[in-house]
Structures are given as C-alpha cells and as structure tokens.
Amino acid sequence: MKKRMHLACDMSYTHLDGRWRVPGSWVHRTFPDMGMFEELARIAERGCLDMMFFGDGTGIPATWQDSEEAAARWGIQWPRQDMSPFIAVMSRVTRHLGFGLTYASTFMHPFYVARLLNSLDHVTGGRIAFNVITSTRRSDAANYGFDELMEHGARYDRMEEFVDVCKALWDSVAPDAFIWDRESGVVADPAKVRPIEHEGPFFKVRGPLNTVPSPQGHPVLVQAGGSPRGIRASAHFADHVFASGLALDQKRRHRAALDEALVAEGRDPAKVGILFNAALIVCETEAEAIAGRERLLQMIPEEAVGAYLSHNIGWDFSTLPERFSPHELAAQIKATQASPVSLVSRFADEVGPGDTVSRRDFFAEGLKVATGYDRTIAGTPTQLADYLEEHFEAGGSRGGFMISHPHATPHDLINVVDLLIPELQRRGRFRREYTGRTLKENLSED
Numbered sequence: 001m002k003k004r005m006h007l008a009c010d011m012s013y014t015h016l017d018g019r020w021r022v023p024g025s026w027v028h029r030t031f032p033d034m035g036m037f038e039e040l041a042r043i044a045e046r047g048c049l050d051m052m053f054f055g056d057g058t059g060i061p062a063t064w065q066d067s068e069e070a071a072a073r074w075g076i077q078w079p080r081q082d083m084s085p086f087i088a089v090m091s092r093v094t095r096h097l098g099f100g101l102t103y104a105s106t107f108m109h110p111f112y113v114a115r116l117l118n119s120l121d122h123v124t125g126g127r128i129a130f131n132v133i134t135s136t137r138r139s140d141a142a143n144y145g146f147d148e149l150m151e152h153g154a155r156y157d158r159m160e161e162f163v164d165v166c167k168a169l170w171d172s173v174a175p176d177a178f179i180w181d182r183e184s185g186v187v188a189d190p191a192k193v194r195p196i197e198h199e200g201p202f203f204k205v206r207g208p209l210n211t212v213p214s215p216q217g218h219p220v221l222v223q224a225g226g227s228p229r230g231i232r233a234s235a236h237f238a239d240h241v242f243a244s245g246l247a248l249d250q251k252r253r254h255r256a257a258l259d260e261a262l263v264a265e266g267r268d269p270a271k272v273g274i275l276f277n278a279a280l281i282v283c284e285t286e287a288e289a290i291a292g293r294e295r296l297l298q299m300i301p302e303e304a305v306g307a308y309l310s311h312n313i314g315w316d317f318s319t320l321p322e323r324f325s326p327h328e329l330a331a332q333i334k335a336t337q338a339s340p341v342s343l344v345s346r347f348a349d350e351v352g353p354g355d356t357v358s359r360r361d362f363f364a365e366g367l368k369v370a371t372g373y374d375r376t377i378a379g380t381p382t383q384l385a386d387y388l389e390e391h392f393e394a395g396g397s398r399g400g401f402m403i404s405h406p407h408a409t410p411h412d413l414i415n416v417v418d419l420l421i422p423e424l425q426r427r428g429r430f431r432r433e434y435t436g437r438t439l440k441e442n443l444s445e446d
C-alpha cells in the first residue's frame with residue numbers, strides 16, 4: 001500500500017500582506033469575523049485535513065525605517081489576534097479537524113502555556129497542536145522587555161527547557177488521578193498528583209499543574225527551526241516538524257539532518273514526520289492557476305515589501321545602498337542574532353564572496369518572497385498531485401505538507417478541498433475519512 005500524506009493548512013495569513021484584496025477573497029467580511037473562521041473550519045473538515053494551523057507574531061513590524069508606519073498602512077503582518085478563543089469556537093462546529101496554535105518560548109512562561117493548552121485540549125476533545133517558536137522578530141521581542149534579540153542558541157536552550165517544563169507539568173497529574181467519588185467525597189488520589197520541582201537556567205516551577213489531564217495528555221508538539229540548532233531542538237521534543245524548502249534536494253537534506261539529530265537523541269526517525277510548506281494555487285485549468293499566481297506580484301507596493309523583509313529578517317533594508325555585498329550583509333545580520341536563514345543568505349549562496357548585487361534586484365526578489373510568489377506552485381489537480389507525490393517521496397514519506405497561506409480565502413482553500421484532495425484520494429495518497437479519535441491519532445496514521 002502506498003504511504004499516505006498528512007495535510008495541514010496554514011490560515012495565519014488569510015488577511016495579511018495584500019491577500020485580503022485578491023479576487024476570490026471574502027467580500028464584505030473582514031478579519032477577525034468569527035463566521036469566516038467557522039466556515040473555513042467546516043471546509044477544511046469536509047476535505048478531511050489533519051489540522052488547521054495558526055502561526056503567530058506579537059508585534060507590528062517596525063524595523064523598516066524604525067517605524068510601524070509602512071506596516072500599519074499596508075497591513076504587513078498585522079493585525080493578528082491570539083487565536084486560542086477562535087480555535088475553541090471552531091472546534092464546536094467540527095468533530096475531527098485538529099488545530100495548531102503558536103506561542104514563543106522566548107517570551108511566554110511554560111506554566112501559563114501548559115495550563116492554557118491543557119484547557120484547549122479539553123475544549124476541542126483532544127485536537128490541539130502546539131507550535132513552539134523562538135521568534136526572530138524585534139517588534140515581538142520589544143513587547144516583552146527585550147531591547148535586543150536573545151542570542152540564537154540561547155533561544156533554543158530556553159525552548160528546550162520550556163518544553164521540558166510543559167511536559168513535566170502535563171505529567172504531574174496522572175491520567176487516572178481523579179476519582180470524584182460521591183460516596184466518600186474523594187476528588188483525586190493525592191499519590192497521583194506530584195510537584196515537578198523544576199529549577200533550571202531559565203525557569204523555576206514547582207508544579208503540579210492544577211488541571212484535569214486532557215484527552216491527548218500532551219498536545220501534539222511541533223517545531224519549525226531550520227538552522228542546525230533549530231533542527232536539534234526539534235529532535236529533542238517535536239512530534240512533527242514544519243519545514244520550508246522548495247527544492248527536492250533541500251527536502252532531502254532537511255530530512256537527513258533531522259534523522260541524524262533524532263538518532264542522536266535516541267529517538268526513532270520513522271515516528272517523526274515533516275510537514276513541508278507548500279503554497280499552492282490549484283484550478284481546473286493551468287492557465288487559470290498561473291494567472292492567479294501572476295496576480296500576486298500586484299498585491300503590495302515596494303514600501304510594503306521593505307516592511308515585510310525588514311521585519312522577518314530583522315534588518316532595516318531601507319538603509320541598503322544601491323549596491324551591496326550579500327556576504328557582508330549576511331554576516332552583519334547574523335551578528336545581531338536574527339535568523340541566518342533568509343533571502344540574504346540565498347543571495348549570498350548564489351554569488352561569490354567578493355561580488356555585489358543591486359538594491360533593485362534585491363527588492364524584485366523581495367517582492368516574490370513577501371507575496372509568496374517564489375514558492376507558490378500553480379497548476380491543475382493532476383499537476384499538483386504529481387508534485388506532492390514526488391516531493392513526499394523525496395522528503396522521506398513521513399509527514400506530508402502544510403498547505404500554506406492560501407492567497408485568496410476562501411476560494412483557494414475550497415479548490416484544494418474540491419479539486420486537489422479528491423485527486424490525492426483517487427491515488428490512495430490521502431484519507432477518505434478520519435479514523436482517529438484525537439489529532440495525535442490522526443497524525444500517526446500511516
């Protein structure tokens with residue numbers, strides 16, 4: 001039997017970076033209308049998707065020209081809500097669809113997050129995943145008391161300790177601790193409720209968690225770090241990994257690096273899937289899909305591109321001279337503790353150490369990054385199913401894809417569900433119905 005894929009959809013950007021005005025997006029309804037999200041959840045469940053995912057960022061981009069102005073004007077990476085109450089509501093109009101939620105271990109406290117996710121796991125009946133991020137963004141950090149980003153490696157040290165604390169808290173009350181015996185009045189067996197007494201470099205937490213163990217016990221843990229240190233953190237705790245990487249050999253390399261790190265942690269690589277980012281436009285005809293992709297280049301002006309790149313890379317690109325050396329710039333960016341994985345490193349990989357490139361070329365490529373044009377695959381259901389099958393094999397046939405940031409919502413998600421999913425089902429590559437009781441069970445189906 002062919003290995004089946006898992007599919008999630010990232011709905012974090014439905015209204016961001018110009019998508020809200022693309023033909024096929026909601027008209028007369030704007031973010032954060034709860035009705036839109038209820039409808040999206042029903043559509044995703046009709047397609048038997050594993051999970052609807054929400055990434056997060058907590059600052060309005062302000063790196064470009066040291067100001068929020070451009071981002072505020074063009075809706076770049078803002079507005080964003082804390083999606084936890086939205087997920088609670090969406091779970092009431094669905095029965096199987098999982099929900100992924102993101103918090104930054106750099107800023108949050110593990111006790112608060114462990115308790116919140118435990119409650120959400122109850123509300124959703126065991127359908128919660130937690131995407132743990134470090135956050136590479138200065139405007140996020142500035143809201144939590146940081147003048148500078150925490151050092152890249154230290155962010156991941158903190159993340160590992162954060163998750164270790166969460167896991168200990170989720171285990172601090174045994175699944176069978178509660179008795180609720182009317183006769184005797186005993187609520188819980190005290191022998192099954194244990195403090196964790198955690199004391200580490202970043203956190204001091206006594207525990208136990210003062211909640212009822214949730215259906216999944218631990219929510220599904222997801223991590224997306226792409227650097228070697230980020231991959232090591234995934235190997236330490238992630239049940240599933242998110243990864244970018246368009247090309248087949250990038251996928252192979254990420255899979256190999258993760259497998260090596262998992263073995264070093266004493267874990268079985270067969271059990272940890274990667275959901276690779278896949279930005280898709282699927283239409284009945286190829287011409288329609290390609291036209292949809294070309295429209296992306298009209299979504300936002302240059303100032304908005306600058307705000308987007310500066311925010312995500314952590315560098316004010318308004319200061320770029322007419323020509324610059326990508327190698328020197330990459331080294332300067334790395335020295336400020338921003339993520340080394342970026343458009344700048346891509347330029348640096350393509351030119352020699354002494355070479356320079358123009359600001360104009362950088363912004364032209366930047367437009368493709370900011371709009372998702374450079375990573376969007378457009379085609380018919382057959383073409384996209386061929387693409388996904390080939391890349392699934394290259395990525396080690398474990399996990400599947402995160403269908404990321406549909407450009408026109410709900411149109412593009414409806415097309416995924418009504419055109420692409422039936423093609424994958426016909427090929428035996430995707431489920432026709434849910435079989436698991438929880439998200440964890442659905443994600444671990446072969």
Ligand SMILES: Cc1cc2nc3c(=O)[nH]c(=O)nc-3n(C[C@H](O)[C@H](O)[C@H](O)COP(=O)(O)O)c2cc1C
Nearest residue numbers: 055056102133135224225226227230242243244339
């Ligand atoms: C599918 C996917 C989802 C991500 N979601 C978020 C997010 O919601 N918020 C965020 O700040 N970073 C997000 N990231 C970025 C990663 O957490 C990470 O910072 C990035 O891959 C750089 O890796 P590094 O920190 O190991 O250098 C995401 C990455 C991927 C591939």
